[in-house]
Amino acid sequence: MDIVYIRGLRVQTVIGVYDWERTIRQPLLLDLDLAWDNRPAAENDDLKLALDYAEVSQHITQMIEASQYQLIETLAEKVAHEVMQRFSVPWLRLTISKPTAVGNTDTVGVVIERGAKITDD
Numbered sequence: 155m156d157i158v159y160i161r162g163l164r165v166q167t168v169i170g171v172y173d174w175e176r177t178i179r180q181p182l183l184l185d186l187d188l189a190w191d192n193r194p195a196a197e198n199d200d201l202k203l204a205l206d207y208a209e210v211s212q213h214i215t216q217m218i219e220a221s222q223y224q225l226i227e228t229l230a231e232k233v234a235h236e237v238m239q240r241f242s243v244p245w246l247r248l249t250i251s252k253p254t255a256v257g258n259t260d261t262v263g264v265v266i267e268r269g270a271k272i273t274d275d
């Protein structure tokens with residue numbers, strides 16, 4: 155199985171457990187590895203057969219901007235489920251980083267992997 159990836163997708167949203175966090179929007183950074191068989195798109199040179207990273211990025215951005223979860227774990231599960239369902243992605247690895255959450259760090263966050271990688275040759 156091949157990978158289509160997205161790195162450093164920046165989204166601002168309401169996220170956090172503390173009262174002060176419920177009144178502001180904070181930046182999140184997302185990295186995704188999405189399993190996809192790229193051969194049909196390559197053989198036909200056809201975007202319709204590809205996993206369109208622009209469409210996935212736009213959809214995730216709209217979804218996160220409209221959300222108001224407390225934990226990034228919850229947001230990660232919702233994003234993973236939505237991407238797998240909507241785009242028929244069989245497996246993904248998703249990193250959500252919250253760079254402004256903890257002082258004296260570059261960033262903090264979660265990584266999840268969901269689904270199954272389909273092996274073929």
Ligand SMILES: Nc1nc2c(c(=O)[nH]1)N=C([C@H](O)[C@@H](O)CO)CN2
Pocket residue numbers: 169170171172175224225226227252254255256
């Ligand atoms: N594992 C997690 N730990 C923490 C989270 C989280 O979403 N997952 N959130 C917070 C606060 O909202 C924090 O970001 C405020 O700085 C604390 N720990």
